[in-house]
């Protein structure tokens with residue numbers, strides 16, 4: 001049975017919601033202030049709470065501030081905020097800070113029950129998918145590749161052409177441009193498609209963990225290795241191994257990868273006997289790998305072995321024609337996933353989307369559309385549903401017209417999203433459509449400090 005924590009300073013509402021939840025098979029705990037809710041949640045992880053239903057306007061600490069604290073402490077607990085009539089800004093702000101949805105008071109009870117049902121369905125599906133993916137080490141299932149621009153048409157044609165060969169491929173491009181999608185297309189259109197496409201994000205793992213994930217380890221190879229484990233290379237035997245963020249791999253692992261590519265064999269950690277393997281490598285990076293080679297951080301021999309064919313992906317701002325079809329594509333996906341009847345995007349919203357620079361590329365566009373679908377109350381996505389980031393597009397373009405350097409635009413944008421999220425880094429990275437590691441690098445590079453920590 002799911003437990004919902006309700007937080008509202010009006011006692012009548014707490015009583016009403018409590019009864020409604022109980023009758024409909026939920027457990028609940030009631031809190032008449034945000035502080036008492038936070039104290040309860042901060043006392044122990046999650047505290048048995050599956051979702052929070054929170055009022056925005058409360059005297060001691062308002063729901064938005066409370067959300068910020070709650071998301072820092074328990075980012076996984078979904079929050080539905082209850083706003084008063086005509087306070088759409090509160091709702092948008094809350095969604096941007098990570099609220100799952102909002103509901104405007106007064107609301108019919110079916111409405112609230114519907115939102116809760118969707119939330120728990122959504123959470124269950126997401127968890128099941130994640131567990132399944134983790135278990136199988138498989139790349140995420142990818143949908144169709146959507147584009148209209150000539151620039152991306154050239155990329156797509158090249159992808160199909162090289163997929164048929166068995167050459168190793170290096171996909172380059174900014175974060176969120178679709179490198180993983182292209183890697184999947186290479187595998188799906190190759191003679192290896194009957195075997196597995198195994199994906200590994202090299203930046204997400206420490207050196208030792210990456211090594212044991214890639215090559216596997218024998219029982220007793222290191223402290224904690226209680227059982228032998230097959231590596232991803234063996235999982236991908238006969239298929240394709242996608243090495244995402246290859247630019248982040250250490251020199252030691254670079255040497256080991258080179259050996260696999262050259263000799264088609266590798267040594268399991270803790271073993272001495274080489275094993276042979278037949279794998280096609282597709283690597284991806286958002287770094288300038290040639291530059292990394294020049295500066296001595298990436299082995300030149302490995303670079304040429306991986307980059308037999310290079311597929312460079314253009315950033316979204318250089319293929320504006322793709323924005324509308326991509327937005328329509330994500331609208332269809334999220335409307336169906338959330339069971340909402342949102343079918344179209346207004347002309348003004350399309351103009352706003354096309355005017356924006358998309359530093360987080362297609363992933364950022366996807367996030368923006370997902371949020372707009374959550375917020376939509378009619379069958380059309382309108383410009384006011386687009387988060388501030390997207391509306392800032394006009395401003396950013398004008399500044400660019402006045403010859404503001406691109407990195408300054410990026411710095412300002414990252415800073416504004418950091419401020420919006422209260423310097424919540426995971427959330428910021430998600431909104432910007434970049435990895436947490438990339439965000440950390442940019443924070444140092446642009447010297448963006450958290451005013452709350454100074």
Ligand SMILES: Nc1ncnc2c1ncn2[C@@H]1O[C@H](COP(=O)(O)OP(=O)(O)OP(=O)(O)O)[C@@H](O)[C@H]1O
Pocket residue numbers: 142143144145146147173174175176177178179180181182244284286326329362363366433434435
């Ligand atoms: N042309 C496209 N058509 C449809 N969906 C796309 C397209 N390009 C990107 N996407 C979607 O955008 C999201 C980001 O794409 P992807 O993960 O492939 O980017 P990436 O370049 O590998 O990012 P990163 O460098 O951060 O790992 C994914 O959900 C992907 O399915």
